[in-house]
Amino acid sequence: MRKHIVIMGMTILLWGLPLMGHAATFTDRSGHEIEIRSPFKRIISLYAAHTENLFALGLDEEIIGVTPYEVWPPEALKKPVFNYRKAPEKIIGARPDLVLIRPMIARAYPSFTEKLKQAGITVVSVQPVGIDDMYQYWRTLGILTGKEEEAEKMIFRFKKAIRTIRILSHTIPATRRKRVYFEAIHKKMKTFTPASMQLFTLTMAGGINIANDATSVRKSNIASYGKERILSLSDEIDVYLAQKGKMNRISPDLIRQEPGFQKIKAIKNGQLFIIDEHLVSRPTPRLIRGAVDIGHCLYPDIYTREIWQGIKRIMDNSRLSVAQSAYHKIYQE
Template identity: 45%
Template sequence: MLAGQRLSLLLIAWSLVFISSFTSPSMAEVTVITDSDKRTLVFKKPFTRIISLYPAHTRNLMDLGATDAIIATGRSDDQLPNLAKVHFRDDPERLIALRPDLVLIRPMISRSYPQLIKRLQQVNIQVASLQPSGIDELLSYWTTLGKLTGKEQESMGLISLFSQRRHDLQQQLAAVPETQRKRVYFEAIHKRMKTFAPQSMAMFVLETAGGINMAADAPQVRSTNIAAYSKERILAKADQIDVFLAQQGRMNPVTIEEIRNEAGFAMIKAVRENQIFLIDEKLVSRPTMSLLDAAAIIMEILYPEATDRGAST
């Protein structure tokens, strides 16, 4: 099934779930969700004092209109600078002192700091660990955030907007013949020669932008969004890589010069032709509406003529 058809079916499915939540008497009394760590949360009313320890959670809550429910964010999260800043490495008592009714985390925190989760639960603070592993789970993630905050209708609006914006990008891309699509190597971590797993958010972005993933055969590293791809495998496809794209940020603090000067990379067609581009890793790695901002940026890199036509229509 094509990605577009799959997304359409998922939108229908989530619409039915949304409708049923208003027609079932039991749902009006108690809401039950299961988070990414298979932890079950049962609650009777939306949460109104939320600590968000992942910037993507913060962004999505803001997009849902639940900004007022956020009382603190992580130290590296600069989206709401006037709020209290905490860290999952802090003494749990510091978080408890803020009197949250919900702490939003992601599985990485659960695995590394289980003592934090245990202490919060001891004082009856709910913890939800959420992180969609692929685009198919993004819709359910937004729906879950809507349930947690009482913004279910807004979550459906976000899903609808995402679908419409994706459709608009597809319409622009339709102007580019299949035979002219660019072949792209998308770097995740330069020092370790890692790319993105084929089912990752970043590869959804690339495919939405019309890029052909030259590392579609890359093996996923554990259950992460990262995939292994050695320099030898990259260079084996050197003449086929039209564009060398790399995320840039804390995970991959790389420069175009570093890529250009990497031993052996002069063999790569994209390097020879100065087709090396960087994109902010926050746009391609986080499960937010910014994924489509990233797709639009990459599409403009790959097919500037098509995006110019789309902007003028």
Template identity: 45%
Template sequence: MRTRMILFPLIIFLIGILTGCARAPNAATDSIVVVDDLGKEVRLKAPAQRIVSLYAAHTENLYSLGLNEEIIGVSDSESFPPAALAKPSYSFRGDAEKIIAVRPDLVLARTFIANNYPDFIRKIEAAGIPVAVLYPENVDQFLLYLKKLGQLTGREKEAGALVEEFNARLKKADELVAGIPLQERKKVFLETNSDIMTCTPDSNAAFVLAKAGAVNVAADAKAVKQGSTIAPYGLERLVANGRDIDVYIVQKGEMNKSRVEEIYLRPGYQVIKAINSRQVYLVDEAVISRPTMRLLDGITLVGQILYPERFKYN
């Protein structure tokens, strides 16, 4: 009888192992697993509660998910929202030990950092801190990226709501643009860098132009290098298309600090239709290229420039 009493619990335990009912407390199946843009599995035992964000778009999207106290550090190039400016800042060009010292349970980086500062990333990971390298280059990737952020932070429901909001507002923009005959749509050149660079047709900026009802004059532009969304265009091609450019939009940011009056005075620009009709506009890079919910604001802003009678919604 005593032998049976010993064997019975042992048999039950073994059956549990075979059927998967008995699992180690920290087994991989209990972890949050997200594959980042390097194809690397980022594993967390629980939603991140101490996050260092090394890219302004990550920071902005974390706030959009309703996070604040969980963000213990941000990049040194933050601009929005205002609350982010009060957070301690860290640079990927600096010492990784400074980030390790604050004991984050997740560091968010982007592919530029991983490609150009691999030792920085390796040091953080060597300290046992997970690093998720994420950078959505287009809108489809952006919506998937929001879901990944939601998984990593335990905000799946909020991420789903943001995706729904994004798609709903895109539908509204589509409805506004649908009524504009193709032959009446404004032809636009977007300058991303002051040396007459533009955006690639698969970029966030090109998407914003299209959703705002613009015809992208530089839709055939090729990337300056593989993986980049910046494309060289040059004065010769610009002038060749000059008579067709109704509106000249300048993406203003770190890579382009041009002023409107300066653009009107550029040599050779006088053949451009938009120059003669005084249709040059500056648009903040953060709302036209940065992968955040504010791309929707960028669509509205560009739409109001091109078709003010149609884009009247907020």
């Protein structure tokens, strides 16, 4: 029996698909048909978010390689490193049965992925484009690895944590709601699109995106805004938030010293905060940590340590594997 599922932008439900003796096929984000006869057991992940999520699903020994850009969990840093920018022979020599990539890699390095396929390796391109897609993306990883039940549990815990955070944010009166400018790239004065994961975490925590009229750049989650428009809102920006990481290598001093920024209300009042890029940009369960961190910046009297302890208990699971236990150490910081 052969089952077929087409993923159109990662929006088709994939959960509940039995693999017991049946082949299943689906179309990945790059338009390639993928056949699954049994769970993949030797996986190389070439996108750090894939790696985080695979560990969150309870995988460890099955992950035989990762990218040079891993930051979490600690176990990922101990895995052999592979790079899609280099010749594929090293990957082929590791004998993976599955290589996970994202559409950008498929577009930019077509000969690389083609050589992997010619070597008999299944290459799957997946990446969500929003929060709803993220749930289907987690389910896809579950199906590929035989961890469908774990994927559903991960989604359930994530949604439960979201509900808890939203209940908290609903207690904040409209008169106390903070208007926030969320910086994506300082040098280019760019912010995020309203549908981005970064603004999902901000609004979940009770913040108001003051740059809601920003326009997307090349259909990405990055949006153009410009210094002139930022400064035109100087008196209205209660909090200036900036992500920091590979995309935006900044510091509080760099932002404060930007000509004209001394006029911004948030800068004058000491309401400038830096958020770890990895907590708000990657489609992983750690988005919950990002939302709580933002909440603490905006409303420290509401998003207290005690509140975080309660939320982390929701995200924790008493029946975790060794790999998952390591992954969840972040909730004990």
